[in-house]
Amino acid sequence: MMRSRCMSLAATALAVLLAGCAQLGGQPDPATSTGAADVPVFSPEAAATPMPCPADVLQQAPGTRCLSGRDSAGAFYLIALPAGWQPGQGDLVLHAHGGPSLGAPTLARTVEDLQRWAIMPRAGYAWAGSSFRQGGVAVRAAAEDTERLRQLFVQQVGAPRRTLLHGQSWGASVAAKAAETYTRDATGRRPYDAVLLTSGVLAGGSQAYQFRLDLRVVYQALCGNHPRPGEAAYPLWQGLPAGARMTQAELRSRVNDCLGLDQPAAQRTAEQRRKLDTLTQVIRIPASSVFSHLSWATWHFQDIAEHRSGGGSVFSNEGVRYTGSADDEALNAAVARYRADPAAVARFAADTDLTGRIPVPVLTVHGIDDPTAFVEMDDSFRRTMVAAGTAGHLVQTFTAHDTHSYLADPVYPALLDALQAWLSTGQAPTPQAVADRCEALAPRFGPGCRFQPGYRPPPLATRVPERTVGPK
Template structure:
């Protein structure tokens, strides 16, 4: 979803690096119909073999690493544990970052997900060929990396497609797009979606439009009255020179986000509380979500949807402020462009047609990808005919970028048993199995087997849609 949130330590370290090169990506939107599936194309003859490279320090003693750049321009990194369990985890990263891809991104991803290698899995991750919000292109890059692994590294007995955050939407799309290889086999045996943005672009980002208009109602500085006005649902005009630091300065000016709550003025704290109560997000995540509603919205509008915005707030009735009547009368209103919505949805909305087992996990207090998004994904899978192939799990965690070390090996073991033996896990069985992994990977089991998320409409305001 975004690697820009400032709250968890890991998210801060990785998110700032990902945002350092905020800029414009310019590849065209994909035109494959959402219902289409493809035979995974044969890997291009021009795909060179990966070259040996140094592993991150915590894996150097137990793995060898390989890296390269594929024919589309994406960098990638592969880690092969010395003691390999013959399983490959193919990783689709979150974010997305804006601007040209950098090899460092895959290093950061491997560092974060080193638990996979320490648990015996091979790991492969792509930077994707470009920055920006283009899901199907990222799915193609991920499939290309799988083929590079098979051709040049090893033939795994099982391949698990793993998507994290925004990358969960990439994995969900990719699992539906690529259902057979040229020889008739399935490219992916199972799918693991962690902390996922799973309601599709046409619904997952509604609250960020709400954030922009409520913030502007309260603060009047994005844009300022002395600056040229523009529709807030485009993020920024194409030629705007605002940087992430510029935006942060404006947020601090109005809300004092750079200060502890006790050091903010009464006016600043009142505005922070209004935003948190109306948009239903923690104050600590305002900065990150405003980054998305500014820079990523511009990327979507300028490079994915032909200059028109797929985001709108027409018909929203905001609640939770000191004066809701004044707020609803005063916020700017926008209608999403129907063609932009269709174009954006074609690329980003999951179809719910996945032919292999799918396991998800999310912290119930995830401040970035709301837990209610998973309720929407369940409905999508059921509508697409794949409901029986989905098991959702939830944990007590309040973080987004990483939950805990024992969580992921537990999920992978349950998922592979489902793929290998046909034994479908339950949230209860997964919760019961997790403590056995704490001896090897440390404490951190926090599954809530009885938790059921509320519908997305209970968290994000309904609105008039094209």
């Protein structure tokens, strides 16, 4: 009887231990696992080629070695190994880049990524990044390319002690998609130990880009030159008509004619100032980001319409009331209205939206005044993970930065240190602990932490009007 009771207690203790490991990615988590291996096994790749590391990377991390190649799917990749890095002892940051880029993949893209993220090898991490095999708004394909690169790294360099999956901007949705899709291999191991999402586009494609349709219709109501009178009319959710070509310079010329963006504010005409003020107040973006968002609402929308949605609209502004202009009634009467195609939305959402079923620790950071990916998207992501039952895997942090592509050097080692401690102790970090760690690292990595531990983002609907999808 006593032996039986002891065995029962031991079994209970083991179950508790395994449950704790599940929170850290060591064992399958019932809330996030189907019970079957979901990591594909890719064929061995051709050997990577040694290449000179970019000079600025070597300046930050002397002795770093670089390897590059093109994988069997057509994606270019770049690997950076800091001095002294050894398999089984060193850790890997597996990077998913932002954008997305359009057009054919290039090695130059991965070189630029490594230059931006040279802080990773400087902090002692191996770094690997893929160009992805295709341009365009294709999240699942990019997630697959990222996992392929992880396996290539293991085959050709060696298995790291830990793999930390990092997604930046649009790449944050790629990394989150990879983390929820590839949760364990045939041996039961997690491919990724933890996930870092920075400045993330995390509201899902079906919601994250709706405000860019708002930008297109309000811009057209004010400016009337994209398209111009006399040019072929098309629904603005298409970005451009199928097969149409326009250069960045041509679009910039149109925007400057209407808004005077390339001129000092004092040199803009009264009409240009009025229209620019209306646009920025209604869409709630700074003037400095108008052209970038309008570009994405041109060429990314064209990519979505031609290649991702089956030709239907994934965007809608039915029932949206635009406010903030001098005459909201006139503005709302002037803007074009579009209804989303439910089948197109479902197709696009299946590729770009997230389930939140991520079985390992996830740490995010976002500048509160990010002009490119609104900080409110982090509230959407939190709600997604709450709905998936994985909110305990998520810690979100925020900074006072008003930039998107890069915050500050000490921010990222602090976040990685927090993930490492979480994995080692099983205790999730607090935002205050991350802020404190950043300040502790500032003497080594420089200033710029600016964490705001008490900040919580409002819902995305407070910034981007909610809308209906498909027939009422």
